[in-house]
Amino acid sequence: MGPVRELQLWVLPNNGYDTVPTMREHLAPFRREHPGLGLGIWVRTEESMWRHLFRLLKNPRQKPRPDLVQIPSHWTGTFARLGLLQELGALDPALDLSRWPAALRDHCRAGEGGNVYSLPWWIGVRVLYYRKDALRRAGVDPVSDLGDWEGLRGACRRLAAKWKSSTGRTHPVANPNPRESISLRDVAPCVWGRGGDFFASDGSRSLLQREASFRGVVDYFDLVRNGWMPLKGPSGLAPRDLFDGSAAMQISGRLPRGLPGRAVARRAAERAREELGAVPYPNAGGRTLLTSQNLAIPADSQLPRESFALLRELAFGVSGASYAAAIGALPSTERGTDEALQGYPALERAFRNSLDRARMLPSIGSFGTLEKVFDRTMDRLVQEVVGGRCDERSMREELIHAGAEIDYILSLSGDGA
Structure with a gap:
């Protein structure tokens, strides 16, 4: 008899065309431990992930619906505020963020000291x-x-x-x-x-x-x-x-x-x-x-316990560390990062120097939306470059317009109030 339940995992294209086979390979131990649980893996670009998550809010009957999603950590506050994400403390009252560096913890919560809605999976530092x-x-x-x-x-x-x-x-x-x-x-x-x-x-x-x-x-x-x-x-x-x-x-x-x-x-x-x-x-x-890719469970998942087991496997387990190594990412814990860098002595110094002076994007509840405003401005300027029309005057004007739109969103959202 085949699996009677199937978890839907939505991820970003972490390993290009090999994202799904790499994911399946590193989740083989989890699948063996849960023989009655199927696993569907969907790959979304950041743009399509953003759109699909908003569609879930607009249409509660839309299919397919994910049970576990990968999101850039700074999206956590936006989607938690909209009620899309499951509060993880309800699934594990003993959940402790101290295993991760302090810089990553704010992006797991909705607001300073608030409930936890996502957990770090892997990180990058430029x-x-x-x-x-x-x-x-x-x-x-x-x-x-x-x-x-x-x-x-x-x-x-x-x-x-x-x-x-x-x-x-x-x-x-x-x-x-x-x-x-x-x-x-x-x-x-x-x-x-x-x-x-x-x-x-x-x-x-x-x-x-x-x-x-x-x-x-x-x-x-x-x-x-x-x-x-x-x-x-x-x-x-x-x-x-x-x-x-x-x-x-x-x-x-x-x-x-x-x-x-x-x-x-x-x-x-x-x-x-x-x-x-x-x-x-x-x-x-x-x-x-410093960026972090996090994992979160949608609030309407029909398999929240099973989803949290998979989240733990990826965020805490051996599968998560081996997956990070396979795609060239840094594990999200300090110990994991240290071990990963030791394998690249020619690169280690540059990465450690960058980690010492790295910072996260600000923990603002509406940041996901604000980033989209800024990126649309960048896309318009890129088209100006392609057309040979981009100069400092047009760049300044576009940034002024973007700043005004961002100020308006901040005034409505209450961030910083």
Whole structure:
């Protein structure tokens, strides 16, 4: 007899086209321990995940409905406030967040000291990767030339003149954005490095109109305005990156993915790794971005106990740590992160330096919505770049408009009041 119950797990494309098989492989122990429980795995982009979760609110009868969802940690407050998420303390009164670093805990709750609605799964902290062979050919010294944004600009100029990737691309820097666009998370370290920010410290208003914030956005856009970083082409295929030989540098929050099992592919991957180096995010010692991918249970799940068992397996169990290693993510606990970094001695120093100066996005209840407003602005500016019309005046105007919309949302939401 087949399973009579099936959990629906919705995840983001954590491992590209291999997301589902990788997920199934690492959940094999859980499935053996729960033989009467089926498991359906759905992969959503961030955009479609956001839309589908809102559709669940609008239509209680919509199918399929998830039992466990992966969300960026800063969405927790938004969806908890809307009543979409299950309060996890009701499923485990002894639930304790102390196993995770303090920086991650606020994003598990809805409001300071409030109930827990999500748990960390894996984290990322941004560094600048480079290929040693490409930098050597262009005469770029990663230590002296990649310490700040001006140094990165100079490296891009030299690489653009002298380097071509193994796939024929001439963009020195791969675009870390999965849509090959630009988002709030992409520009955040540049904004912070300039001494700017997105919101006032009490979360009551936007700071996008401030000169330091504006300059940080301009810094990042220089990469695409000068043709050093690609924007999405017409093919619709997955973006190419430094790890497949398509760029000399890449900003990334992950470690290299696990080595392939096949001997030939494994040797090729090992050779590629030997050419990898990393430096801290090049914003002259400013703050960099720490992100967390969390797991949450929808409030209307028909299998809340089983869903929580799966959540625990991923957030606490061996499956979670091995899955993080397979996709190149950092485990969410300090011990897990330490163990993961020890396996990459050539990269460890850059990651530890970045972790020491990393910060999360602000814990604002409406942040998920505010991020969408900002990212729409970035998308409009990207289209201006593609059309050859983007200049500092248009960028400033767009940020002023975005700031006004954000202020209006904050005034309605009560954040910072």
